[in-house]
Amino acid sequence: xxxxxxxxxxxxxxxxxxxxxxxxxxxLKIEDGQFIGVIGHTGSGKSTLIQHLNGLMKATSGAIYxxxxxxxxxxxxxxxxRQKVGLVFQYPEHQLFETTIFKDVCFGPKNKGLSQKDAExxxxxxxxxxxxxxxxxxxSPFELSGGQKRRVAIAGVLAxxxxxxxxxxxxxxxxxxxxxxxLDQVAxxxxxxxxxxxxxxxxxxxxxxxxxxxxxxNRGKVMLDGTPREVFAHYKELEEVGLSAPQVTYLMHExxxxxxxxxxxxxxxxxxxxxxxxxxxxK
Amino acid sequence: MNFIEAxxxxxxxxxRDEEGNVESIQTALDHVDIDVKPGEFVAVLGHNGSGKSTFAKHLNxxxxxxxxxxxxxxxxxxxxxxxxxxxxNAGMVFQNPxxxxxxxxxxxxxxxxxxNIGIPTEEILKRVDKSLKSVGMLxxxxxSPNKLSGGQKQRVAIAGVMAxxxxxxxxxxxxxxxxxxxxxxxxxxxxxxxxxxxxxxxxxxxxxxxxVRADRVYVMDQGKVVMEGTPREVFSQVDTLKKYRLDVPQITLLAHELRQAGMAVPKGILTRQExxxxxxx
Ligand SMILES: Nc1ncnc2c1ncn2[C@@H]1O[C@H](COP(=O)(O)OP(=O)(O)OP(=O)(O)O)[C@@H](O)[C@H]1O
Ligand SMILES: Nc1ncnc2c1ncn2[C@@H]1O[C@H](COP(=O)(O)OP(=O)(O)O)[C@@H](O)[C@H]1O
Ligand SMILES: [Mg+2]
Ligand SMILES: [Mg+2]
Numbered sequence: 001x002x003x004x005x006x007x008x009x010x011x012x013x014x015x016x017x018x019x020x021x022x023x024x025x026x027x028l029k030i031e032d033g034q035f036i037g038v039i040g041h042t043g044s045g046k047s048t049l050i051q052h053l054n055g056l057m058k059a060t061s062g063a064i065y066x067x068x069x070x071x072x073x074x075x076x077x078x079x080x081x082r083q084k085v086g087l088v089f090q091y092p093e094h095q096l097f098e099t100t101i102f103k104d105v106c107f108g109p110k111n112k113g114l115s116q117k118d119a120e121x122x123x124x125x126x127x128x129x130x131x132x133x134x135x136x137x138x139x140s141p142f143e144l145s146g147g148q149k150r151r152v153a154i155a156g157v158l159a160x161x162x163x164x165x166x167x168x169x170x171x172x173x174x175x176x177x178x179x180x181x182x183l184d185q186v187a188x189x190x191x192x193x194x195x196x197x198x199x200x201x202x203x204x205x206x207x208x209x210x211x212x213x214x215x216x217x218n219r220g221k222v223m224l225d226g227t228p229r230e231v232f233a234h235y236k237e238l239e240e241v242g243l244s245a246p247q248v249t250y251l252m253h254e255x256x257x258x259x260x261x262x263x264x265x266x267x268x269x270x271x272x273x274x275x276x277x278x279x280x281x282x283k
Numbered sequence: 284m285n286f287i288e289a290x291x292x293x294x295x296x297x298x299r300d301e302e303g304n305v306e307s308i309q310t311a312l313d314h315v316d317i318d319v320k321p322g323e324f325v326a327v328l329g330h331n332g333s334g335k336s337t338f339a340k341h342l343n344x345x346x347x348x349x350x351x352x353x354x355x356x357x358x359x360x361x362x363x364x365x366x367x368x369x370x371x372n373a374g375m376v377f378q379n380p381x382x383x384x385x386x387x388x389x390x391x392x393x394x395x396x397x398x399n400i401g402i403p404t405e406e407i408l409k410r411v412d413k414s415l416k417s418v419g420m421l422x423x424x425x426x427s428p429n430k431l432s433g434g435q436k437q438r439v440a441i442a443g444v445m446a447x448x449x450x451x452x453x454x455x456x457x458x459x460x461x462x463x464x465x466x467x468x469x470x471x472x473x474x475x476x477x478x479x480x481x482x483x484x485x486x487x488x489x490x491x492x493x494x495v496r497a498d499r500v501y502v503m504d505q506g507k508v509v510m511e512g513t514p515r516e517v518f519s520q521v522d523t524l525k526k527y528r529l530d531v532p533q534i535t536l537l538a539h540e541l542r543q544a545g546m547a548v549p550k551g552i553l554t555r556q557e558x559x560x561x562x563x564x
Contacts, residue, residue: 041462042433091379143296143309146378146456147331147489172459173378175330175489177528202462205533242432242464247492247533251555258563269537276562277544 001067003030003053003164003196008062010048022048024220025062030164030198035190037207037228038200040217041242046200047090049217050166053198054085083112086162090169090200092153096141101132101152104141108160119159126159127152129185131178146173154182158189164196165189171206179203183210208232208246208267216243229265248272286356286451286483287319287342293350294337311337313506314351321450324477324484326494326514329503330528335487338503339455342485343373356450371400374444378456380436389431389439390415390424396447407446414445417480418472434465438472445476451483452476458490470496491518491532495553502527519551534558 010023022045030036030053040046051057052064055071055078064071071081089095098104105126109119127137130151136144141152150173157165165186171179183199187210190197201207207214207228214231216224218241224231232238235245235253244250245267252264252272263275294312299305311334319325329335340346341353344360356372358365377383386392393411402410415421418438423431428439437457444452454473458466474496476482486497494500500517502510504527510517517524518531521539531539538552538561548561 042465139307143298145332145336151331169460173331173456173489175333175528176491176530177525178331179489202460202466204463242462244463247555248537251534251537251558254555254559255562258559260563269533269540272537273540273544276541277546280546280562 001032003067004028004065005030005052006063006065008049008052008059008064010052010057011060014060022220023052023059026220026222028215028222028225030196033190033194033196034213035187035197035211036199037211037214038198038217039202039204039207039214039243040223044217044241045220046217047168048220050087050168050198050200053164053166054082054087056082056087083160084162085164085166086157086160088154088157088165088167088170092156092170093141093146093149095156096149096152099140100138101141101144102127102137104152105155105159108156112160122159122161123155126155129158130155131181147175147178150174151178151182158185161193162195164198166198166200168200169202170199171201171203179206186210204232204244204246205268208249216241228267232267233265284321284357285318285354286321286323287317287485288354289315289317289338289341289351290353291316291351292338292341292348292353294334294341294346295349310506312341312348315503315506315508317501317508319451319483319485321483322477322481324474324486324496324498326486326488326497326500327503328488328491328494328500328529333503334506335503336455339375339453339485339487342451342453343370343375345375371447372449373451373453374447374449376437376440376444376452376454376457378459380433380440380460383440383443384428384436387427387429388424389420389426389428392428392439393442393446396443400447410446410448411442414442415439417445417476418442419468432465433461434468437461437465437469441469441472441476445482449482451485453485453487455487456489457486458488458493466490466493491530491535494518495532502529504528515551515553518553 005026005028007025007027008023009025012020012022038046096104105123106119109122132151189195214228232245232249249267252262252266255262256264260279262279266272266275292312292315296309298307327335344366353360355369358369384392390411394407397407397410415424418441420438458469470493477484495514500514501508518535521531534555535552538548538558542548552558
């Protein structure tokens, strides 16, 4: 089971003066149960790409297969696809609309056909998962701080328990603890529910810590695709396209230049720490 | 004299039902004391909902204190006749680059503020030039803002604020939505305004790396100021910061853990260079 993108091409406003070629023949295979990161400069096509994965946007040309079925087939039920592939938008707080936070999170599961009671259970679980203080649950979502709204919006998609969860820059505006809590929670669901996760992020440290596969977008194309270690080894090329490597990777390169035999491909704090301790212990 | 002086500042968001009876009170600022000197670069940290934006909104009188006092540039914010002066002298930049740009050409957008307050055209042109230059965006003056990257849009927004010639700029998570390069561009521009033009900077952020550049840091927790000091002082208290839902820069944390593992690394390391030096001596 997997999702396959075959030469997916997308143009905004084709044939007009405003035509914008946002995706250029992107081909990818997303295996079931993978935890994938997507990075790229602003405007590289990340948001356009992921909106294709749940059928919100239709490729100008090319094909997408989910579990072997062509999602553009006229008999394919796109509504079902959207329940299986949950998408947390880039600015999800813009999509809050109910009178209370709790109702807002119940909306998705109820829409999916769950009973009021089951929907409430799911909402309860999801709000817990994103760590929103319980005393806020029955307030209006519009009176929350920026980071609190973000949590409610994420809870809304978690409550649907999708097979594939796509998060478009979910941690922008979250405090450091909140960032770790949400990503830990996502990692846990990935492990326990075998959920496929696609995380679009501007934090090189976060993707290095969490994902097993990293896709780099540049000008509508896939520029690199590999493990974080493989991808961040190309840090010079990443800088040329507005990205960078995690701070510790740079540190390791600087230490190597000073003649220390540390692991220059370390991308996480743990890896860097182990390598430095080993190098100094061995001296 | 302080440019900003908050004394026992309290702000309550009061919710009322249809009949006007008080339903609930949310104390967003709880006896806050904050001082900022002219020309200082101060960062404000705190968990989501700790009151940072509420404080920021007092600085240009989008909100007024429930209790306590706040002076901006020596003027009491509760005095109606000071409103104009204060708004002019404390410019705001927000998180989302797309909500802050109005005009269809960059230079018009930057000139919008001064035009609005009746500055003569010739003077506006000068200011637009100067402010775009100060954020490194002069060559884009005739471009359409919606074709710019996030970092470029934010720099245009900052130029728009600069064109009002404020003494102070308040930036509420200006880099939250930007890629690494965009974040660096914006921070570099802010630092330059501070160092070269002496503009007072208040930076609210959740990126600990950005705080390293500030002169001083305030940490908020549930509406209260709970820590204050230089970045080095504040970031040397790793465990206290974690208790307040915050963090330290990745390099500082690595140095901290190496120290705990028994290596001779000094406390309060902030940058890669400092850690390289500590390890290679
Ligand atoms: N318009 C409002 N009405 C009622 N309560 C509000 C309103 N705006 C904010 N609050 C509450 O006031 C408190 C402080 O909010 P504030 O927006 O100042 O937080 P913040 O520190 O800026 O958070 P963040 O990091 O998420 O931006 C929070 O508990 C929030 O729920
Ligand atoms: N609604 C739209 N209309 C026209 N062009 C768009 C629209 N949305 C995005 N684009 C353009 O498509 C390209 C890819 O954008 P996007 O997918 O949002 O990138 P990212 O998410 O990586 O920042 C950019 O050049 C952007 O300007
Ligand atoms: Mg995007
Ligand atoms: Mg805020």
